[in-house]
Amino acid sequence: MMKIKWPFLILAILATICIGSIGISIAEKSILGIVAAIIILCGIMGFGFTQKKKWREAGKLD
Template identity: 80%
Template sequence: MNIKWNFLILAILATASIGSIGIFIAEKSLIGILAAIVVLCGVMGFGFTQKKKLREAGKL
């Protein structure tokens, strides 16, 4: 089994940011919610970009 550690770390970061959205909703912090959404979009976008590059290079 070959683990892609960079994708595992990105998945953990995305999961943590989704969880933090829930926490900030409970705390009623609009700035926190927006920041968590921005982080989530950034992490997911970076992950998809990396996956596309690896797929085009034939390494995935």
Template identity: 55%
Template sequence: MNQIKWPFLFLAILAAMAIMGIGVAIGERSLIGIFACILALVFVMGYGFKTKKKMRENGKL
């Protein structure tokens, strides 16, 4: 069985929390909250993809 990649698990949890935050912000009708959560989601996903590419290039993945 493969080992858990803890940084990726943490980033996945953060991304899921950002998606949930979008739903909560929609429910609260908060445009600032919606945009903040979308921005957080884009940042977390981008950082995750960048980290995965770097690890793949270094042969650690």
């Protein structure tokens, strides 16, 4: 049975929220909201990929 990697699940949920925020910002015609959501999304995704690499090198991933 596969164990849930909670940090990665939380990062995935946060990234999904950011993607939804982009859509909401588009609907509200908020350029600032769109840009902020994209920047935050890039940060979350970058952090997630960095952590995954560190976990893989440490042998923590299956």
